Structures are given as structure tokens and as C-alpha cells.
Amino acid sequence: MKILITGNLGYVGAIVERCLRKAHPDSIIIGYDSAFFALSTTGAEVLPERLLNAQYFGDVREFPDAMLEGVDAVIHLAAVSNDPMGNRFESVTEDINYRASVELGRKASKAGVSHFVFASSCSVYGFAPGAARTETDELNPQTAYARSKVNTEKGLSEIADNKMIVTCLRFATACGMSDRLRLDLVLNDFVACARATGEISVLSDGSPWRPLIDVRDMARAIDWGISRNADDSARFLALNVGSNDRNYQVKDLANAVAEAIPGTKLSINRAAQPDGRSYQVDFSLFRSLAKDHQPRVTLLQSIYMLDEGLRGMGFADPDFRNSSYIRLKVLDAHIEAGRLTPDLRWSTQASADF
Numbered sequence: 415m416k417i418l419i420t421g422n423l424g425y426v427g428a429i430v431e432r433c434l435r436k437a438h439p440d441s442i443i444i445g446y447d448s449a450f451f452a453l454s455t456t457g458a459e460v461l462p463e464r465l466l467n468a469q470y471f472g473d474v475r476e477f478p479d480a481m482l483e484g485v486d487a488v489i490h491l492a493a494v495s496n497d498p499m500g501n502r503f504e505s506v507t508e509d510i511n512y513r514a515s516v517e518l519g520r521k522a523s524k525a526g527v528s529h530f531v532f533a534s535s536c537s538v539y540g541f542a543p544g545a546a547r548t549e550t551d552e553l554n555p556q557t558a559y560a561r562s563k564v565n566t567e568k569g570l571s572e573i574a575d576n577k578m579i580v581t582c583l584r585f586a587t588a589c590g591m592s593d594r595l596r597l598d599l600v601l602n603d604f605v606a607c608a609r610a611t612g613e614i615s616v617l618s619d620g621s622p623w624r625p626l627i628d629v630r631d632m633a634r635a636i637d638w639g640i641s642r643n644a645d646d647s648a649r650f651l652a653l654n655v656g657s658n659d660r661n662y663q664v665k666d667l668a669n670a671v672a673e674a675i676p677g678t679k680l681s682i683n684r685a686a687q688p689d690g691r692s693y694q695v696d697f698s699l700f701r702s703l704a705k706d707h708q709p710r711v712t713l714l715q716s717i718y719m720l721d722e723g724l725r726g727m728g729f730a731d732p733d734f735r736n737s738s739y740i741r742l743k744v745l746d747a748h749i750e751a752g753r754l755t756p757d758l759r760w761s762t763q764a765s766a767d768f
């Protein structure tokens with residue numbers, strides 16, 4: 415099997431590479447990424463991409479057809495990958511996350527790819543009070559990022575044909591340790607706060623609901639997506655990926671971290687405005703279809719692995735929210751230095767001092 419992973423130099427990609435190399439030792443795995451965060455590795459002794467057969471650098475907005483030659487499965491992770499970046503780069507988010515993604519799907523189908531897996535998000539449910547949302551419930555995206563995921567799912571459903579099996583995995587919020595760790599995710603942020611300052615201060619009132627999934631479990635779900643048989647379900651699927659027992663309120667997550675890391679103080683801003691993003695999600699469909707690829711990592715295991723990883727890195731930066739572990743900060747620094755253009759393309763100008 416030949417597998418192409420776009421956006422593989424990211425937080426999730428680093429773990430997907432490990433999972434797939436283990437599950438498919440003889441396959442050819444290649445990566446394609448614009449490398450926005452390529453230097454943001456954490457505690458890795460060698461590049462995580464050593465497990466690949468080849469790494470290519472490029473932009474999915476100019477995706478070369480030749481890259482798809484002989485490819486059986488595409489895992490499409492490349493994206494402007496969270497709300498703060500989506501808000502700051504709204505039209506670029508639409509171009510990269512939506513237009514380029516649907517175009518890649520079209521090219522993949524034409525090239526004879528058999529499985530196309532798209533990394534969607536439960537944020538498509540946006541503000542969804544009340545019962546846990548299922549795949550047939552109405553979507554209510556609140557941000558440019560979430561809208562881009564909704565539009566891409568729709569675009570991919572329209573190009574789905576008899577040739578390619580398309581799976582849109584609506585992931586719960588990611589958490590957990592990775593060789594390319596990011597700290598702009600709720601659980602990761604809490605563990606980093608506890609480790610660096612001994613204190614977690616929840617900026618919201620803590621009431622929003624967030625389903626969580628560890629990156630290792632995301633990787634297992636992706637492995638299911640590239641191998642699934644369409645006979646027992648549909649050729650096109652958009653489904654929630656996580657587990658019913660991992661819907662948490664933000665304050666529960668903060669409490670769990672404070673209890674797991676002794677000595678951590680916790681403050682919750684009870685006067686804060688409620689967050690516009692809150693949803694519980696029903697993962698029963700994923701449970702029934704992907705029996706052998708269900709989430710296994712518990713909340714406590716995610717916390718302990720993060721804590722161990724951070725301690726192993728000697729992490730102690732109380733100002734980490736302004737550091738290279740925060741994706742928006744990395745992009746802003748590249749733009750300020752003239753390395754990236756405002757529409758997130760690398761500048762090929764040599765520096766003046768050469």
C-alpha cells in the first residue's frame with residue numbers, strides 16, 4: 415500500500431506516522447507539508463519523519479498531480495488548524511482548508527486513489543446546548559475554521575463516486591503528547607500551566623462542553639479510515655470520532671489536571687461570559703462501525719503522558735502562551751520576519767544580509 419499524508423509535519427501527523435508504520439510496516443508512506451511549524455519538535459531525538467519513505471515540501475494550494483501516482487490512500491491533515499488562526503487568516507483558511515481540500519479530493523479520485531480520509535472536527539456542531547449531537551443533527555459552525563470543515567465535507571460528498579471511499583472524521587478536541595507538541599489545546603494548556611506555574615487559571619466560567627480524544631486514538635481512527643470496507647457502511651461517511659465517556663466540561667478537565675499534578679492551584683473565572691463553543695457529541699456510530707479502532711487512552715493517561723513529556727523536555731516556561739508551542743504565534747513571527755506572506759506562502763527572497 416502507498417499512503418500519502420498531507421500536513422504530516424503537524425501535531426497529529428507525528429503520531430499518525432508512528433501508528434501507520436507499525437500497522438503497515440511494508441507500506442510506502444510519504445509526507446507533503448508546507449512546514450510552517452517544522453522546527454517545533456518537542457523532545458524528539460531525531461525527526462519523527464524518519465519513519466517515512468519520503469518527505470516533500472509544498473503547498474496544498476498548488477498540489478502537484480504527480481504526487482498521487484500509485485497512491486492508494488490519502489490522509490488529508492494539512493490545514494489552518496484551529497479557531498484563533500482561522501479568525502486571523504479567514505480568507506486563507508477558506509482557500510487552504512476548503513477549496514484546496516476539495517480540489518485535492520477531486521485529483522485523488524481521478525488518480526485512482528481508493529481511500530481518502532479527511533480530518534474534520536466536532537467544532538462543526540459549534541454552539542449546541544442539550545443532548546449529545548449525532549451525525550444527522552444540524553450543524554452550527556461558529557468560526558471560519560469550523561465553517562471550512564463543514565464546506566469541505568459538503569464538497570467531498572459531492573465529488574464522492576463509485577471509485578473512491580471518502581471518510582470525514584469529525585474529531586473531538588485533540589489532546590496528548592506528540593513529538594510535535596502544541597500547547598494551544600485545552601488539556602495540553604492546563605497540563606503546561608500546572609507544570610510551569612503550579613497554577614491553572616481557567617479563563618472561561620468552565621461550563622462549556624468539550625469532547626476530547628488523545629492523538630494516539632486519532633491515529634487509530636485514521637488507520638480505520640484508510641482500510642475500511644464500504645460494504646458495511648457508505649462509500650461517503652462523515653462521522654464523529656471520539657468516545658461517549660469522554661465528553662467533559664472544561665472545569666472537569668482543569669480539576670482532573672489539578673488532582674493529577676499534586677500542588678496545582680486552580681482558579682475558575684466564574685464571572686466570565688460563557689464560551690460560544692460548547693457541545694456534547696454522540697460517538698455511537700463510530701463505535702458500531704470501527705469496533706477494532708476504538709479510543710483506548712484514558713483522560714488520566716493523556717495527562718500523565720503530557721506531564722512526563724513536558725518534564726522530559728525540562729519544560730518550565732511560564733510565558734509559554736507566547737512561545738513557539740502556540741501555532742498562531744509561530745505564523746505571526748514568520749510574517750513579521752518577512753519569511754511568510756500574509757496569505758501564508760513562503761517568501762523565496764534571500765535575506766538582505768547574504
Ligand SMILES: NC(=O)c1ccc[n+]([C@@H]2O[C@H](COP(=O)([O-])OP(=O)(O)OC[C@H]3O[C@@H](n4cnc5c(N)ncnc54)[C@H](O)[C@@H]3O)[C@@H](O)[C@H]2O)c1
Binds near residue numbers: 424533586596
Ligand atoms: N488538533 C485538534 O484538536 C484537531 C481536532 C480536530 C481536527 N483536527 C484536524 O486535524 C488536522 C491536523 O491537525 P494538527 O493539530 O496536527 O494541526 P497542525 O497545525 O499541528 O498541523 C497542520 C499541518 O498542516 C500544514 N499546512 C498548513 N497549511 C498548509 C498548506 N497550505 N499546504 C501544505 N501544508 C499545510 C502545516 O505546516 C502543519 O504542519 C487538521 O486538519 C485539523 O483541522 C485537529
